[in-house]
Amino acid sequence: MQLRTAALAVFVAAFVGMTGSATAPAAAVGATKATTVASATTTDGTTAAPSTTAGPARGTTAAPASAPAVPSLLHAAAADFPPAYAGYHTYAEMVTEIMATQAAHPDIVRISSIGKSYQGRDIWVAKISDNVGTDENEPEVMFDGLTHAREHISLEQTLAILRWLSSGYGTDPRVTSMVNTREIWIVFAVNPDGAEYDLTGSPFRNWRKNRQPNAGSTHVGTDINRNYGYHWGCCGGSSGSAASLTYRGPSAFSTPEARVIRDFMASRRINGRQQIRLAITFHSAGQQVLWPYGYTKTNVPYDMTVDDQAALASMGKAMAKLNGYKPMQSSDLYVTDGDEIDWAYGHERIWMYTVELYPTSGFYPPASILNRETLRNREAIYYLIEHSWCPWAVIGKATANCGPAFDDFESSTPWTTNPLGTDTATGGAWERAAPAATAYQSRTVPSGSRALVTGRLAGATVNSYDVDGTTSVRGPLVQLGATTGSLTFRYYFAHGANSSSADSFRAYVEREDGSRTLVKRELGSAKVDKPVWSTVSVPLARWAGQKIRIVFVASDVASGSTVEAAVDDVRITRP
Numbered sequence: 001m002q003l004r005t006a007a008l009a010v011f012v013a014a015f016v017g018m019t020g021s022a023t024a025p026a027a028a029v030g031a032t033k034a035t036t037v038a039s040a041t042t043t044d045g046t047t048a049a050p051s052t053t054a055g056p057a058r059g060t061t062a063a064p065a066s067a068p069a070v071p072s073l074l075h076a077a078a079a080d081f082p083p084a085y086a087g088y089h090t091y092a093e094m095v096t097e098i099m100a101t102q103a104a105h106p107d108i109v110r111i112s113s114i115g116k117s118y119q120g121r122d123i124w125v126a127k128i129s130d131n132v133g134t135d136e137n138e139p140e141v142m143f144d145g146l147t148h149a150r151e152h153i154s155l156e157q158t159l160a161i162l163r164w165l166s167s168g169y170g171t172d173p174r175v176t177s178m179v180n181t182r183e184i185w186i187v188f189a190v191n192p193d194g195a196e197y198d199l200t201g202s203p204f205r206n207w208r209k210n211r212q213p214n215a216g217s218t219h220v221g222t223d224i225n226r227n228y229g230y231h232w233g234c235c236g237g238s239s240g241s242a243a244s245l246t247y248r249g250p251s252a253f254s255t256p257e258a259r260v261i262r263d264f265m266a267s268r269r270i271n272g273r274q275q276i277r278l279a280i281t282f283h284s285a286g287q288q289v290l291w292p293y294g295y296t297k298t299n300v301p302y303d304m305t306v307d308d309q310a311a312l313a314s315m316g317k318a319m320a321k322l323n324g325y326k327p328m329q330s331s332d333l334y335v336t337d338g339d340e341i342d343w344a345y346g347h348e349r350i351w352m353y354t355v356e357l358y359p360t361s362g363f364y365p366p367a368s369i370l371n372r373e374t375l376r377n378r379e380a381i382y383y384l385i386e387h388s389w390c391p392w393a394v395i396g397k398a399t400a401n402c403g404p405a406f407d408d409f410e411s412s413t414p415w416t417t418n419p420l421g422t423d424t425a426t427g428g429a430w431e432r433a434a435p436a437a438t439a440y441q442s443r444t445v446p447s448g449s450r451a452l453v454t455g456r457l458a459g460a461t462v463n464s465y466d467v468d469g470t471t472s473v474r475g476p477l478v479q480l481g482a483t484t485g486s487l488t489f490r491y492y493f494a495h496g497a498n499s500s501s502a503d504s505f506r507a508y509v510e511r512e513d514g515s516r517t518l519v520k521r522e523l524g525s526a527k528v529d530k531p532v533w534s535t536v537s538v539p540l541a542r543w544a545g546q547k548i549r550i551v552f553v554a555s556d557v558a559s560g561s562t563v564e565a566a567v568d569d570v571r572i573t574r575p
């Protein structure tokens with residue numbers, strides 16, 4: 001649940017007595033990269049918390065004040081669900097199930113740890129795909145659960161996905177096709193410490209946050225879903241008080257758990273390209289499908305594109321039709337800042353939804369509803385997996401946006417300025433940025449707010465940050481198919497009346513051997529040319545089957561002219 005900040009006073013009053021004392025920190029565990037693959041036999045005892053180990057009595061603080069070793073912390077928190085909730089999984093039961101699934105389906109399921117919680121529990125991910133040990137060039141999808149401790153049904157939803165895909169492989173054609181053509185990541189429990197602690201109540205503690213102590217406060221825990229570093233704490237959608245259920249933490253990514261997710265997402269950038277296209281973080285309750293952003297009520301703010309918003313909303317509504325939930329922009333429920341989906345979209349361009357599960361309110365539905373209410377989301381989840389081949393297809397932009405190359409320059413990209421080290425520019429080098437306006441530089445860009453620009457700043461005079469010399473920028477290596485579409489891009493080349501035909505904007509197709517073919521050229525002239533965006537389309541048939549890069553070059557050769565250029569929305573279309 002996202003939890004409306006305005007409702008906090010009530011919750012804090014109700015639960016302030018349950019926060020417990022700050023446990024001494026276990027070894028602070030930094031985030032680690034998501035590459036280590038664990039086998040079922042290397043789980044270092046975390047699977048084997050013996051059921052005979054006596055846990056603390058319910059209602060007492062889970063851990064002693066002195067610093068215990070990590071294993072005893074794990075044992076101390078090994079409480080269980082009461083009988084009516086026996087179908088829910090504790091951390092140990094979850095580990096047992098996912099390891100058993102890997103053992104039963106080793107060809108398509110691989111379990112690994114992507115880092116550790118504050119108290120040292122592994123945060124486990126399953127990769128589900130054919131050739132599971134190989135990083136194939138297949139669209140990737142991510143699911144996660146149990147960010148908020150008391151939202152136990154969200155773990156059950158992630159386990160259900162693992163069960164459907166692993167047991168349906170080879171028998172259900174739809175499942176088989178999804179597993180063969182996608183790489184699906186499931187992070188089962190983002191906040192295992194909080195979830196285990198929640199079970200030490202009578203019977204529950206109504207716990208939401210992680211279990212990280214707060215300096216100078218007796219209140220434990222940070223809301224992991226307010227701790228991500230995108231517009232962190234910007235907009236009244238979180239709290240600065242450690243007592244609050246939506247405490248955002250002392251700084252962005254102060255929680256190990258948010259760092260683990262951040263670093264896992266970053267690890268899925270291959271050659272600068274984010275591989276995960278669509279994602280869901282499961283929460284409860286509310287029965288809603290929510291898309292970014294949470295930090296603002298604006299539908300298409302500066303850090304989103306019109307196409308992205310249209311497709312995000314369209315798919316969100318389609319999923320809601322399939323599960324009967326209510327679709328809306330996250331901030332239409334209430335404003336949140338520093339949450340996971342804002343980070344995923346804003347920083348990583350992973351299109352991530354928050355799905356608030358059953359029921360419409362409250363956190364502890366009995367286990368008897370689990371099968372029905374997780375199954376209810378199956379069609380929506382399969383819809384997301386299948387649409388990951390091209391998220392823009394739902395708005396009719398598959399041909400334009402889902403060819404072998406697409407860059408709107410809104411998030412970090414694999415383009416390199418001065419790739420050969422031969423540029424002579426002393427000013428106005430290409431950069432990916434939101435440009436400031438001058439007479440020759442447009443603040444408005446075709447998509448979102450960023451583009452490739454020759455020196456983003458405005459400066460004291462019109463030529464403070466224009467191009468002086470030659471600057472070049474080169475895109476990533478792109479494999480073209482046997483049949484190929486066109487290179488398309490938006491650009492302008494602007495100059496003052498002091499320009500001449502010695503100045504130019506040029507676009508090249510560069511082969512893998514470095515040889516270049518000029519595909520677009522605009523020369524300067526002795527008249528004012530204002531920054532007006534236009535579209536270029538270049539057929540690429542003569543490079544079919546080859547690997548190419550796109551290169552843009554802007555030149556003020558005499559360094560005496562006022563010259564600016566910009567490029568946005570570089571695409572190689574589908575044939």
Ligand SMILES: [Ca+2]
Binds near residue numbers: 138181
């Ligand atoms: Ca595969």
Ligand SMILES: [Ca+2]
Binds near residue numbers: 445
């Ligand atoms: Ca752009």
Ligand SMILES: [Ca+2]
Binds near residue numbers: 441454456457466467
């Ligand atoms: Ca400039």
Ligand SMILES: [Zn+2]
Binds near residue numbers: 002148283
């Ligand atoms: Zn939640």
